[in-house]
Amino acid sequence: MSRAYNSIEEIIRDLPAIREVCVSLRETLLANLVMLGEIPAPTFGEEARVNFLMQRFSECGLQNTSSDECGSGFGMLPGRSRDRNILLLAHADTVFSKKRDHTVSVHADRVTGPGIADNSLGLAVLATLPTLLEKLDLQLDAGLVLMGAARSLGRGDLEGIRFFLDNNKVPIVAGLCVEGVQLGRLSYASAGMLRGEIFCRVPEEYDWIRRGTTGAILIINEVINRILGIPLPRKPQTSIVLGSVEAGAGFNIIPTEATLRFEVRSESSEIVQEIASELEDIIEDVTSQTASEVTLDIVARREVAGLEIGHPLVKQAREIMSSLSLPPHITPSISELSSMINHGIPAITLGITEGEHLHEKRETVQIEPMFTGLTQLIAVLLAIDGGFCDEAE
Amino acid sequence: MKLNEWIKKNTFHHGQFWDIKKLIEAKEKQGLTISLCLPTLNEEKTIGKEIIIFKSELMDRYPLLDEIAVIDSGSTDKTCEIAAAFGADVYLSSDILPKQGTKKGKGENLWKAVYQLKGDIICYVDADIANIHPRFAYGLIAPLIYNPEMKYVKAFYDRPLAFSQGVRPSGGGRVTEILVRPLFSLFFPELTGLIQPLSGEYAVRREVLEAIPFPIGYGVETSHIIDVYDKWGLKAFAQTDLDQRVHRNQATRDLGKMAFGILRAFLRRTEALGVLHELPELPSILRQFQAHSEAYEQVEHEIFEEERPPMISLPEYREKFGRK
Numbered sequence: 001m002s003r004a005y006n007s008i009e010e011i012i013r014d015l016p017a018i019r020e021v022c023v024s025l026r027e028t029l030l031a032n033l034v035m036l037g038e039i040p041a042p043t044f045g046e047e048a049r050v051n052f053l054m055q056r057f058s059e060c061g062l063q064n065t066s067s068d069e070c071g072s073g074f075g076m077l078p079g080r081s082r083d084r085n086i087l088l089l090a091h092a093d094t095v096f097s098k099k100r101d102h103t104v105s106v107h108a109d110r111v112t113g114p115g116i117a118d119n120s121l122g123l124a125v126l127a128t129l130p131t132l133l134e135k136l137d138l139q140l141d142a143g144l145v146l147m148g149a150a151r152s153l154g155r156g157d158l159e160g161i162r163f164f165l166d167n168n169k170v171p172i173v174a175g176l177c178v179e180g181v182q183l184g185r186l187s188y189a190s191a192g193m194l195r196g197e198i199f200c201r202v203p204e205e206y207d208w209i210r211r212g213t214t215g216a217i218l219i220i221n222e223v224i225n226r227i228l229g230i231p232l233p234r235k236p237q238t239s240i241v242l243g244s245v246e247a248g249a250g251f252n253i254i255p256t257e258a259t260l261r262f263e264v265r266s267e268s269s270e271i272v273q274e275i276a277s278e279l280e281d282i283i284e285d286v287t288s289q290t291a292s293e294v295t296l297d298i299v300a301r302r303e304v305a306g307l308e309i310g311h312p313l314v315k316q317a318r319e320i321m322s323s324l325s326l327p328p329h330i331t332p333s334i335s336e337l338s339s340m341i342n343h344g345i346p347a348i349t350l351g352i353t354e355g356e357h358l359h360e361k362r363e364t365v366q367i368e369p370m371f372t373g374l375t376q377l378i379a380v381l382l383a384i385d386g387g388f389c390d391e392a393e
Numbered sequence: 394m395k396l397n398e399w400i401k402k403n404t405f406h407h408g409q410f411w412d413i414k415k416l417i418e419a420k421e422k423q424g425l426t427i428s429l430c431l432p433t434l435n436e437e438k439t440i441g442k443e444i445i446i447f448k449s450e451l452m453d454r455y456p457l458l459d460e461i462a463v464i465d466s467g468s469t470d471k472t473c474e475i476a477a478a479f480g481a482d483v484y485l486s487s488d489i490l491p492k493q494g495t496k497k498g499k500g501e502n503l504w505k506a507v508y509q510l511k512g513d514i515i516c517y518v519d520a521d522i523a524n525i526h527p528r529f530a531y532g533l534i535a536p537l538i539y540n541p542e543m544k545y546v547k548a549f550y551d552r553p554l555a556f557s558q559g560v561r562p563s564g565g566g567r568v569t570e571i572l573v574r575p576l577f578s579l580f581f582p583e584l585t586g587l588i589q590p591l592s593g594e595y596a597v598r599r600e601v602l603e604a605i606p607f608p609i610g611y612g613v614e615t616s617h618i619i620d621v622y623d624k625w626g627l628k629a630f631a632q633t634d635l636d637q638r639v640h641r642n643q644a645t646r647d648l649g650k651m652a653f654g655i656l657r658a659f660l661r662r663t664e665a666l667g668v669l670h671e672l673p674e675l676p677s678i679l680r681q682f683q684a685h686s687e688a689y690e691q692v693e694h695e696i697f698e699e700e701r702p703p704m705i706s707l708p709e710y711r712e713k714f715g716r717k
Contacts, residue, residue: 027480031449034442038524059454103523103639106441108475 005386008316011379012323021136022374025128029370030106032056032127037104037113037120043093043156046071046148050092053127053148060130062146068167071150072160076143077130079385084142086384087175087345088129089161089336090122091152095359112364117355121180121365123148125352125374132374140385145170149336157195157300161336165343174313174384175340175347176377177333180365181358183373185351186321186328188314189306190338192272194264194298198223198283201293202256216258217247219290223260226282230275236267240275265334269304302334305341313346313389320379324372346389350377396586396627403543403631404588407532413455416531419538426459428512429530432502434466436520437475443518443525444479450527457531462510463520464489464502472520484509490709496699500613504701507602508710514538515602519593523639533596536631544601544629545621547587548594550638566591567645572652573615576659580668581619583627590618591655594635601625603710607701611651612658616700619662646681650694653679657698 005011041049050073057065057075064076073092079085094115096102104113113120126146133140151159179185200216200223224242232238240262247258266272279296287294307314309330321328333349340347352373355365383389410416420427429447433440444461451457463476463483477483487495489505503517514537516530533546569591577584584590591614605620607613621629643651657677663669679694704710711717 027445027449028453030445030479034446035526104442105438106445106479107437108441108471108478 005382008319008383008386008388011382011386011388012320015320015323015375015379018136018378019371019375022132022371022378025132025135026367026371028131029124029128029374030111030367033111033116033121033124033365034104034106036123036127037111037116038102040096040098040100040102041093041115042095042097043151043153045098046092046150049123050148050150053092053123056127057130057146060134062130068164070160070163072164073148073150075130075146077133077140077146079140079143081141081143083171084173085145085170086140086142086381087145087147087172087340087347088126088178088381089147089149089175090126090178091119091160091336092123092148092150093153093156094118094120095153100361109368110364110366112362114361114363116363117180117353117358117365118363119178119180121352121355121370122178125178125377128374132378136378138378138382140381142173142385143170144381145172152336154195155299158336158339161339165339165345172340172345174389175337175345176380176384177336177340177347177349178377179335179349179351181353181355182329182351183353183369183376184321184326184329185331185349186314186317187331187333187335187337187349188309188311188317188347189332190302190304190341191332191334192266192269192304193300193302193334194272194276195300196262196279196296196298198260198262198279199293199295199297200258200260203292215248215254215256216292217255219286219292219294220245220247220258220260222290223282223286223294226286227262227279230278233271236271238264238266238268238271238275240264265332267304267332272301302338303342305338306332307341307346307348311346312391313348313384316383316389317348317350317380320376320383324376324379326372326376346391348380350380352377396583399583399627399630400586403536403628405532405536405631405633407528407633407635410528410531410535413451413457413527413531416535416538417455417457420457423538425514425538426512427457427514427516427534428506428510429458429461429516429518430503430506430510431461431463431476431481431518431520432466432499432506433463433468433472433476433520434499435468435470435472437468437470437472439523439525440472440520441475441479443520443522444476444481446525446527447518447530448480451530457534458516459512460510462506464506464509466497466499466502490707492709493701493707496609496701498609498613498697498699500607500609501701503613504607504609504704507599507704508707508713513599514596515599516596517594524637528635529594530596532633532635533594536633537596537598540631542628543631544598544625545617546596546631546633547589548592548635548638549588549632550592550636551588551634568648568652568655572655573659576656580663581622584618584622586627587618587630587632589632590614592638594638599714601629603704603714603716606703608654608658608661608698609701610658610696610698611654612661612698615655616658616662619659619666623666649681650679650696653694654696654698657696661698661700 062075
């Protein structure tokens, strides 16, 4: 099916044939998924997984397989043109520590294991893509930069993609972020975000009787109650996620330290800023009322950025998804997408399959929908390559 | 060949065979065909992963294997469906050589695989390995491709979870260390060089597999080793360190049954080879105990160690493979 596409309609006509080839690579994709998924890759500890990805790229004959100072891995698939490149990336890190059992199970219809959806599958798609393009007999006009991005999640704060974009010398015309789930996801805007840690320490000379409280847990509880009292507007959509609380060591040991991790998300950067100010006020107030040490550490921030819904990249992606009977689920992203858009690179995030139990040990992805997800990705890639996603001059 | 010399020369690490392209070149030069056999009985949890890894890596990406076959003993779960769905050839043990009847046991599947599969080399890998990796096959096949004098390559697993430096004990599982190694030390000292003689992963040349009998139960591996040693000597063996193997751990009582079966097979082989003489008839009942409050009761397990004859003795086999 080697051909040049003259319109998006021609690409859409070929979707069934593309899907057929995707299905024929099922074992290759699943083997990559299993092998990548069984290599632990906590944020700042992605080296082994990235090395395996680069080894896969080398085996496929990719040029310039390398890693950078941040630990991200790259493979270059040169196109006919030197001044057009597409960046296709998946973050390489997962939320699971090295100590966690990373054994992956393959069932008839699904694959299960820690981090399998977020984002071992995204990375497995990258590892499989050179073989898939070869089997489709497609030679792109644009060069393809395949990137397993390190240090993306949590305290990583997108360090991998930011380092690449700050130091990259290759002209990138568009970006595609690949996430394992959910199929039908279409992100073209990044939400405003503030991620932080509130730490509370009770001083040793704390007067337990006078304060009427028993340790750091109650103080962090007071902080939580005050955060829950912050009024959140419905429009622009805003939320505060209280992600984790750590404190205490047993039944009868008064805890002296407690940590709360949270994330604020909003469609408005101003509201994120307002909430940040309110959080600072809360911290100051609780500190003075309880005579304890309460600190706020902001570990990541994102500004609101995005493409218009009418941007050709978004429009063509929606068109392709509709042709595959995938109602696009528009959702703002706080991942690598925002960095690309902030660097003036039009980019979207796509999901590959359906999944459940995200970030649990039994994290699961469905096998059958993966081929629709891959087809969608190839079609969008072809649309970008054909220039059908370029903005009018 | 002295034991220490053999250990030095015939013991490998899978890392020595990382260059699979080179391995395939050597295989093609010799015109060899290679079959992978996965004997199964209710392995739906792990079989899919094993087939995906072997098919993708050692058939599609690097054509080292010419066939991947599951020989099933009659699973009642979805083992066969999953194996077939991911591209393995699936055979019911009872459908192979139907005139020979059907016996229960893993050894039966291994024996019937010799008839059913086409490879000059057959690599057996257990189907319950949780951390499956292509090394489990190429690490065992490679010594046979590179060393024509080697005929039977066993896996062993030697990757301590934590160790600082210096000497550390290395060996097999509980049944190996408590039963098989002491027996080998007494009667076949050279065979103690095999670090894990009972491991379920090994690659063997057809000329060997067709010429030896197959006990169908727990004793198949022990019996094979004694027969291969008797016919071809120590130099026919090699062993490869495959690092770590994660699998189900067995209860001590189950290991008791295994040890019983192995001991019976061992005694029968040693008698057949004239190492031991005039053994009494060996009973097939293993007796274990269980307690109900203060009362103890005996539990009897009947453990047969039937044996299949060398495949070469079957006319059907000789006809299929053109043997005179």
